[in-house]
Amino acid sequence: MKVLVVGGGGREHALCWKISQSPRVAELYCAPGNGGIGRIANIVEIGAEDIEGLLRFAKDRGIDLTVVGPEAPLVEGIVDAFESEGLRIFGPRKAAAEIEGSKAFAKDFMSRHGIPTAPYRTFTDPWEAMQWVRALKWPVVVKASGLAAGKGSIVCEDEEQAVQAIELIMLQKAFGEAGDQVVVEDRLWGEEASFIAFTDGETVLPMPSSQDHKPVFDGDRGPNTGGMGAYSPAPVITPELEERILREIMIPAVKGLKEEGRPYKGVLYAGLMIDEDQNPWVLEFNCRFGDPETQPLIVRMKGDIVRVMEACIEGRLKSVSLSWDPRPSVCVVMASGGYPGPYEKGKEIHGLEEAERMADVWVFHAGTSFRNGRFFTSGGRVLGVTGMGESLPEAIRRTYEAVKKIHWEGVHYRRDIGQKALKRIGAA
Structure with missing residues (x-):
């Protein structure tokens, strides 16, 4: 085919x-x-x-x-x-994909179907939104309702930051039309995780858990990016919690979309916050595979992914099962200096062949071009270096060993991908 x-x-x-x-x-x-x-x-x-x-x-x-x-x-x-x-x-x-295309729709949808998410309000008038946040006495998150390449969510510690976020999104149009409407929601506290599943509109077939790292700098500092690295599985999601996520979030979402005349086929991705009491809350829904979560997930997947995709399209996912390599995997994103702000392109990339020769290492390209037998940078996120190991510490060590073999002028990457998991399992 x-x-x-x-x-x-x-x-x-x-x-x-x-x-x-x-x-x-x-x-x-x-x-x-x-x-x-x-x-x-x-x-x-x-x-x-x-x-x-x-x-x-x-x-x-x-x-x-x-x-x-x-x-x-x-x-x-x-x-x-x-x-x-x-x-x-x-x-x-299109109608089903609105669950990512409009955060305002997604929040209202979750409210209608009892899916746990933070209290919120939506605004199309920036002055009304500013008036609202000035009256609040607690941290909020201001989100552009439309698509913003994973960068349209701004965590605000106080009312001044919230007002600045609204100005940036709605008045300065930092994300274009995506900021015509904003969602202002209470800030949730805990540890984030990604939960991604195949669905044919009836059956939900989950993939292993994973965890993304959005901020550009170590320690989750700096502006949000499309994602600076990920690992799978995420220890914060226990088998018991996975069952709850399926029962309380994923299955109700697929069922609710069908009830509203928006049957959902494909991959459904829930970005979650797990609070200190092990309760899952939905930060956002995405209508596709995560990036960079796909990289560590896909190297663990056994069998034929085409067979699973066809089963989703044909409505027979319940007849399909998936098996996974039990070994943990880690992806470290290597980015252009300056990302997610302005950055230079056209830097020659060195060391790829040496990294790719390593066992259980895969180098997935993002912002690269190939000219005259050489690779050059052409985007903000350039490479996703992915490694696997018998344990999470081994997977992290192997991945960073490969990362250190690759270099170009101005390269930037986080050096703490996977550290939250190590702390949780007591291996830091």
Whole structure:
């Protein structure tokens, strides 16, 4: 079969890597791809949000299955467009993808269906929002309601910071139209985790837990990014808590979307806060695989991912099971200096081959280009170096050993990925 993967980041490189292992796949394409993906898939120079161009390509090439990585084309309705032409595509339709496309919708949806989330209010008037936060006496989080590449959530310690966040999002339009509406919610305290599952709209098939690291600097300091690293599994999610998350969050979400006429097929991702009493709270829902969580998850996945995706599309997920490598895995994102702010591109990357020769290490490309036999930086998040070990400390050690073999001018990465897990298991 012929498969097209839409997207060009580290998540899509990991998906291409896994899909390419399927014995059913004869031809693999990726649009727009990146320098690393070009080694395992045919690169198609069509943007991930060019739905008409992607549809035309899929029809012309006789693509049998399209897999969508990023959220933007899903929210814009790529699945609806492909299905209307009789093409098979993995991901939720536009109405279902609104659970990520609008944080205001997601919060109201959770409220309607009794899914645990922080108390909140939504605003379209910035002055009304500022008046509201000035009256509060506790920390809040101000979120752009629309898509902001994982950077539209600002934690505010006091009313002054909250007012500044509203000004940044709604008046200065830091995230464009995504900031036409904001959600202001009470700040939750605890440890964050990611819970991602396949679903065909009825059955929910969970993947192992994982934990992302959003802030750019060690110790969770600095502005939020798309994610600076991840590991799986996350010890904060115990087997008992996993059962609660399925029962109280994931299954009610899939059932509620169906009841509201928004049947959900694809991957559903809940970003969670686990409080000190081991209660799970939803920070956000995403309508796709996480990035960088996909990288440590996908190297642990056994079997044929194409088979699982087809089962989701065809509504027969209950007949499918997944098995996972029990060994922990860690992904460290190597980024351009200055990210998530302005950064320079075109820096030559050195040491890739040496890192890739290591056992149980995979280097997934995100913002890279390939010219004249050499790799160069072309984005903010450049590489996702992923390693596996018999224990979490070993996985962390191996991953950072690989990271240290790779370098370019101005490279930046966090040096504490996985430390929360070590503290929790008493191995720090």
